Structure formats: structure tokens, C-alpha cells
Amino acid sequence: MGRARGVKKTEEIEELSVHAFGGLSIYYNGIPITVIWESQKARLLFCYLLVTYDQWMHRDKLIEALWPGCEPSAGANNFKTTISRLRKSFSGAHIVNPVLMQGEAVRINIASISLDSSKFVQKATSGIKSLARGEMSEARKYLEEAQDLYTGEFLTEEPFNQFITGARNELSELHISVIKSLEKIYQQEGNTDALDAIRMLTKSLITRIA
Numbered sequence: 001m002g003r004a005r006g007v008k009k010t011e012e013i014e015e016l017s018v019h020a021f022g023g024l025s026i027y028y029n030g031i032p033i034t035v036i037w038e039s040q041k042a043r044l045l046f047c048y049l050l051v052t053y054d055q056w057m058h059r060d061k062l063i064e065a066l067w068p069g070c071e072p073s074a075g076a077n078n079f080k081t082t083i084s085r086l087r088k089s090f091s092g093a094h095i096v097n098p099v100l101m102q103g104e105a106v107r108i109n110i111a112s113i114s115l116d117s118s119k120f121v122q123k124a125t126s127g128i129k130s131l132a133r134g135e136m137s138e139a140r141k142y143l144e145e146a147q148d149l150y151t152g153e154f155l156t157e158e159p160f161n162q163f164i165t166g167a168r169n170e171l172s173e174l175h176i177s178v179i180k181s182l183e184k185i186y187q188q189e190g191n192t193d194a195l196d197a198i199r200m201l202t203k204s205l206i207t208r209i210a
Contacts, residue, residue: 015028015096015112015113015114016028016033016090016096016112016113016114017030017113017114017115017116018050018113018114018115018116019116019151020047020050020115020116020117020154020155021116021117021120021149021150021151021152021153021154022151022152022153022156023152023155023156023157024047024155024157035089035090036089036092037085037089038085038086038088038089039082039085041066041078041082041085042082042085042086042089043089044066044158044161045062045066045082045083045086046086046089046098046099047155047158047161047164048062048065048066048163048164049062049099049106049107049108050108050115050117050155051163051164051166051167052107053107053108053110053115053117053118054107054108054110054118055107056102056105056106056107057105057106057107058104058105059076059079059104059105059106060075060104062079062106063075063076063078063079065163066078066079066082083099083101083106086098086099087099096109096112096113097109097112098112098113116149116151117149117154117167117171119149120146120149120150120171120174120175121171121174123142123143123145123146123149124142124143124146124174124175124177124178126142127139127140127141127142127143127145127146127178127181128143128177128178128181130142131143131181131184131185136185136188136189139181139185140182140185143178143181143182143185144182146175146178147175147178147179147182150171150175150178153168153171153172154167154168154171154172155167155168175205176202176205179198179201179202179205180202182194182198183195183198183199183202186198
């Protein structure tokens with residue numbers, strides 16, 4: 001039975017694109033698919049792993065976040081079951097192992113799953129560094145690509161989850177840095193249309209935060 005529905009199976013290497021900005025959505029070859037989560041804990045574990053994405057995380061930290069105050073043995077059993085359910089959620093028409101484990105460490109399978117927020121951080125960081133070096137053209141390229149990737153706040157379906165809100169706030173702050181950096185570039189270029197647009201965006205963000 002298919003757990004992930006939406007596109008016919010092909011002989012190409014399976015790769016999924018995860019969008020976390022503006023809410024969780026998953027795509028295969030640019031087409032949205034529906035993942036039928038085996039449990040809400042499996043979905044939440046996947047979201048937690050998106051926070052660190054390419055970094056290994058010790059299972060104990062995840063256990064504490066998912067089952068606060070749980071006894072170690074019960075937590076280990078719960079974690080094992082939830083990992084199994086998470087993998088099963090991705091075991092249908094698009095067979096992808098979403099997570100890798102190394103001893104007691106776990107992370108997203110980055111060889112099969114790409115993530116918009118990770119790309120955003122890479123582009124934003126490269127752009128800000130290029131601007132600091134005075135490489136205006138390269139900085140603009142990276143920063144505009146980062147701006148295009150930021151389509152909303154990180155995992156908005158979890159507005160009060162402390163594990164996720166920290167990452168959301170960091171990404172939001174980086175986004176503000178991207179906007180301010182683009183404003184500097186457009187001002188130096190004398191690009192009034194782009195400057196007006198970016199200033200309107202800055203104003204809307206300030207209004208929303210207030």
C-alpha cells in the first residue's frame with residue numbers, strides 16, 4: 001500500500017524536496033505529494049530533524065523533546081517505534097529512507113531529501129560574506145536567491161513548540177539580515193524600484209513583528 005502518494009514511480013534515483021518555510025510541504029520532481037504519517041509523533045520527529053537537517057543529533061535529546069520526563073527504557077522503546085513509523089510513512093510510491101542512524105545519533109538522509117531552509121542559510125551566509133568582501137554582484141545573486149527561498153516562517157504549523165521556535169527565530173533574524181543587505185546593495189546601485197520594493201517588505205515585517 002502506498003504511504004506517499006502523488007507521482008508514478010520512475011527508475012530515477014528518488015529525491016524529495018522538503019519545504020519548511022510557510023508550513024511543511026513535500027515535493028517529488030516539483031510536484032507536491034501527500035505523506036500519510038503513521039503517527040503524529042513520527043511527523044513531529046521529522047520536523048525536529050529538519051531543524052538540524054545535516055547535523056547528527058543524539059537520540060536522547062529527541063526523546064526528551066518528544067516525551068518529556070519519560071523513563072529511559074520507555075523513551076528508548078518509544079523512539080525505536082517512532083523511527084520505524086517515520087520510515088514507514090515514506091515507504092510507498094516514493095521509497096525513500098528519510099533518516100539515517102549512526103549508533104545513537106540520527107539525522108535526515110540528506111542524500112535523498114533536500115530542504116529549503118538549509119539552502120536559504122547557505123545562500124544567505126554566502127551573500128552576506130560576499131557583501132563584506134565588496135563583491136557586490138556575487139552578493140546580490142546569493143541574497144536574491146535566499147530571498148526567493150524564504151516564502152514564510154519556518155514550520156508555521158508548530159507555533160508554540162519550543163524545539164522549533166528557536167530555529168524559526170534564528171531564520172527570521174537571518175532573513176532580516178538578507179533584506180538589510182539587499183537594501184544596501186540596491187542603494188549603492190541606484191536601483192530605485194528594487195529599493196522601494198525591499199523597503200516595503202521591511203516595513204511589512206516590522207509591522208507583523210510589532
